[in-house]
Amino acid sequence: LELTPYVLAWWVNEVLHDSSAAHRMSLFFHQFLAVDAASGTSMQFFDYLSLLRWGSLGNYKTLVTKMVTDNCMLKYLNNDENFAQNPNENFAREFFELFTIGRGAPAGPGDYTTFTEDDVVQAARVLSGVNHAQRQANIDPDTTIPTGKAYPQSHDFDPKIFSPRFGGATISAPTNDAAGMTAELQSFVDLVFAQPETGKNFCRRLYH
Secondary structure: OOOOHHHHHHHHHHHHHOOOHHHHHHHHHHOOOOOOHHHOOHHHHHHHHHHHHHHOOOOHHHHHHHHOOOHHHHHHOOHHHOEOOEOOOHHHHHHHHHHOOOOOOOOEOOEOOOOEHHHHHHHHHHHOOEEOOOOOOOEOOOOOOEOOEEOHHHOOOOOEEOOHHHOOOEEOOOOOOHHHHHHHHHHHHHHHHOOHHHHHHHHHHHHO
């Protein structure tokens, strides 16, 4: 793991002043839920570190869902450039490879055993229209941390049909608004976490 000076200073401070498991798990999560300090303002980077700490001893599935709207993560993985009419697949790809299920052994063209290139396309559509919000203008009520938000005018509301790797599941937003986007995102996260390989991938990382 290559640490930026900002993260290294933060981690050393935690070592000196906090002997709990929380800061150790925060650093563990930073390995694959990573951003760099140039991904946002210094305060947005503080929010990112605060989110890691908030989720460090909680439900990993919830933490991953919250990361989708983190302002630094949106910039770092280019989801601030993901619109219905001009999709960007970078965030979707890393959501599979780094955040959750991992990339399995190649099983054919565009098929990585755990997910396919078609799934990346569909996931990018689910994640479209999520973008930055001014700090303090949008506060997550669960974490009390500033966050990005859903912009329905930039979201692809057509049904998303996933490959046989995900049982051919179809995900649709129940309504064409921000609440519908949130429900659709949750359905997508539930689908990915329902795959046994997602849990196995996380456990392998933890043991490693």
